[in-house]
Amino acid sequence: MLLSILPLLLLAAPVWAYEGVEVENAGSLTGRVRLEGQPPAAVVTEVHKNVSVCGTTVEDRTFVVGEGGALANVVVYLAAVGVGRPIDLEAIGELDNRECRFEPHVQSLTVGQKIEIKNSDPVLHNTRTEVLGGGIGNRINLAMARAGTTIRKPIRYPGIHRLRCDAGHTWMNAYLLVFEHPYHVVTGTDGTFELDEVPPGEYTLMTWHEKLGTSETKIGVKAGELVEVPAIVLKQSQ
């Protein structure tokens, strides 16, 4: 729990708000995240509500591991960036409630962008988010009673948002990481990531995973270069 709150400090701390400028001589970063060792067996929950839609069991998706330990659903981001490429305010994150699961399981957005929450199921869902370590209040708690309902919601609060559904679907969970700058990305099933248009300079490259917490790597970005970050290997604590 504590582990997962720690990066909050890094997310919420910048004194100066982010400034978007045209980046000259930008560089890029690319790399891959791996999990060391075998992932724990996925927890299977028995379903007792809306079985016709949700199915009889659901499997949790904390560890989605591909070939060679490639770890998906890891958010890779730069710590405390003050100036960089402009934030794309038109970009919209999608969050689907489908077969009583949140899709995608992990995503990242920037303050000012919107998220479009959708219900594809013919049952009631609600999407409730709380910011970990951010006090008791919900940041979002929207009901979607009808299949096909979509709601666009502006994202205003940085931090790690934990998503839940309270309509009897206790297994539903997902994470939304919100940053004040645009340098963040979620790893795919091959564990790779790429960050573009990074102004040259020294950075701390962070990774966040819902169970494994954070890791950090010092990294330098040079003008016009593509930096290959050495493979990031995340260890499971005992």
Add this chain to the structure above:
Amino acid sequence: MKPKKAQPDHAYNIPRLNKIFFWSSLAALLSIVWWVVDVDYDKPWKRYQREFRSLSMEKVRAQLEREQNRLARGRRKQQLEELHAQLTTAQDGLRQRRIEQEEARARFGDAEKRYYVADQANRFARAVYDAYRYEFETLREHVEEGHGDHAQLEQAEERLHELDLERQETLVEFQEATAERDAVQAELAALTAAVDEVESGIATLEAEKTRLEGQLESLEGGVVTTVRNSPMLDFISPNIKIQQVVVEDLRFDVNFQTIPRVDRCHTCHQGIDKEGWEEAEQPFRSHPNLDLFLTSRSPHPIEDFGCSVCHSGWDRSVDFKYAAHYPRNAEQREEWEQKYEWETIHKWDHPMLPVQYAQASCYKCHKDEVYLAGAPTLNMGRETFERVGCWGCHKVEGKIGPKVGPSLRVLASKSDRDWVRRWVEDPWSFRPTTAMPRFFNLSNTSDERSLARNDVEVAAITEYLFARSERRSVQRMPHGLRGDALNGEQLVNAVGCKGCHLVGTPEGGLDSITTRQRFGPNLIGLSEKTTSDWVYSWIRNPKHWNPDTRMPNLRLSAQEAADITTYLMGLAPAEGFGSEALPDLNPQLRDEVTLEYLQNSMSRRVAEETIATMSNYDKMLFLGEKLIGRYGCYACHDIPGFETAEPIGVELTTEGSKIITRFDFGLIHDVPHTRWDWIETKLHDPRIWDRGKVKDPQEKLRMPEFNLSDEQITAVTTFVLSLVKDEIPATKRKMYDAHEQARNEGMRLVSNNNCMGCHQLMDFGGDFAQYVEDPSKAPPLITPTGAKVQPEWLIEFLHAPTTIRPWLEVRMPSFHFEREQITTLVSMFQGISRVDERYPFLDRASITPASLRRGRALFGQKGTSNYATSLKCNSCHPSGNVLPESPPTQWGPDLNMARERLRPEWVPDWLRNPQAIQPGTRMPNFFYDEDTPLVENPEQDLIDLRNFLWSLGDSGQVSSRR
């Protein structure tokens, strides 16, 4: 050689005298210059003002630079460039029409001339007419009284008429001239319109820059300002000058008379009421809470309240030392002594309150507010003062309530003698966090003889308590009931025990928890203290053992109580407790002490005779009673035989106003002579003032030592300092309206029963939330209760709580409030919500069938054709006799209760944005996302749905449609 000139007229040497005069007048002149320039002119406060001015300039310059940069970049730069291009075009356009413009200007000049002439003529004509009218009126009165000449009056009337005509003529001319001038002006404006528009666009964009430039200019001043502030001239109109606020109705008591406060603090503390100086060095730093103090938007603007009413100090002084600044600690004292040659000012009785005690002043006006927003130290001090029972011995006006310790009437049924002896002697060794103070083996009773005497005293007290307490039979744990410790632990963590009790040491240490979380005793070590049967019986029904206890009933089942008992009985006391054998009683010492106490009321001879007739047991009982009386144990515990005993301590009702010479510092010289140092020192070591003194045992100080952290001691000191006799006039005191009075009264009950250990109320409490992982599982915020529920329902609920929120593991206990207490609480909730309509109702006859139908469709019933488009409220809420599919722990409140429980206007309010009312609630927003509607016709939906809810509870309304 010329003979020396004779000086017949003078007996002394004139040239020499001239020299003396010359030099002495030069010295006098220099001393005047020195006096004017250095002593009189160069005051520290002037230096501060100059420094503040230069800091302000730096700040404005930086802002200006930022603003200029902002204008020179991005969108604004583009806008400005565009505007300037437009300006050039517009100016070119104007240039082409120059002749036209010049001609218009010339006409405007003429028109303006005509206007001024006409204006003047009109004014003169009016003035002449007015003057003559007065003369005419006087004349007419004169003539009517029969004194004057009628012909003269007629003549005068004619003249008046002429003047009136003249006045009207000039008026017409004036109006025409005005119209002409305006017309030409409009013509001119039309010519320059394009240019003006662009210029005003530029001005708008550069408004901030212009403002900053103006500010900078006025700060920089220039030659005139320098002259204004120069020596000798600075009495005329300097802009470096003493600033002051005179507060007529907040007065200083200077013995035998009172004087208004003249606060000059901001002469040096220049940034105190301004934003933007939060990081500045003193004396320029902004006040840390400008929303609450000093600013015009705050409830305490500087012009109305000044500074010294809260902070004390010598209001009129503008010198660091003489303002009676007072350091917050020894470190600061040393720093000040070096930097400002600081020392205590003895001739002023009101030294400034060190900053950590500043909140003490809040109660001067806000005493009735039990929890005061913005005064956490004071709140903590009051809570601690009440919690550890200070007021049991030290009377404080207005503080009454049940005794804070457990009743000792049934002690014999609960504990054994050895445990009580150990506990009385050193309670902290059993529970380091207990509120029970230590009475024995303290700084004035730790010599060898006292230690031996303490053993006798403790044994005697124990003997008395056991002799006088009742051995009541304990309701045993039912036969065959087996407690499960693991389940017990879970229950203790979940059902709410931890709202008031600690179990062991908390993870983050004692500083991480609030006073409310230690409201009850720490639950460790019960197996040493009592039996499992007693614990079982106590938690099932605390009132059985002590009708006055504040422990509520959690309505535990037999099994739950057994589980909890098993868990608690397995928790060890603090390490080392009971490891030492209890000493044998010294009979000789016992007799000595008994004799000593006997002599308090009889002569030595009679005492000796009496003791000879007493058995050993009698002696112990006699001694126990005397000692309980001496130490005042009954202040916190209900003890048989002490029902009417008076408190033993000094009354503290006006302790904060007690003059310093009335505090006894004994022979201690290293404690500064201030009220706060005395109180703090006393709380750290209550017997310290006996140090170095020769005293008989009964003369010794007897206040016990409380196990308080430094933070708590400072808080209690702040609270005691807040108990003053200052009379604040009604103009400045906080006046409470009926709602606020109801709130204040109820909050006392809330505080006494520790409701806020679990519930958040307004901005306070809700400590239990830290034990739950999901915020929706915390006890509900009860601030909106008054606006939410119907009073009759609330009365019922407070009387006998029922389950409202099935997903909560934490339970609302039964407090068994008395009738009056319940109405006080209901009024409090209504007061907090400022509810004016006390008994709300919905006229159900006014609900149309159509509305009901729509409401029902919105609500949704499984199996009906329109279920897919409904809101599916049944997914979570039981209603009618339809239950949600999921287990009850995932349900929402039963909506069959709505009609009886909720205020009708509340339902739409709640549904509009539940998150805003109950942060962390599971109830999602259906109708609005903040202000954006999520459905087509939200307001109508809300009313329809509410109307439908009001039809629930009519014998299975929902299911009857099936």
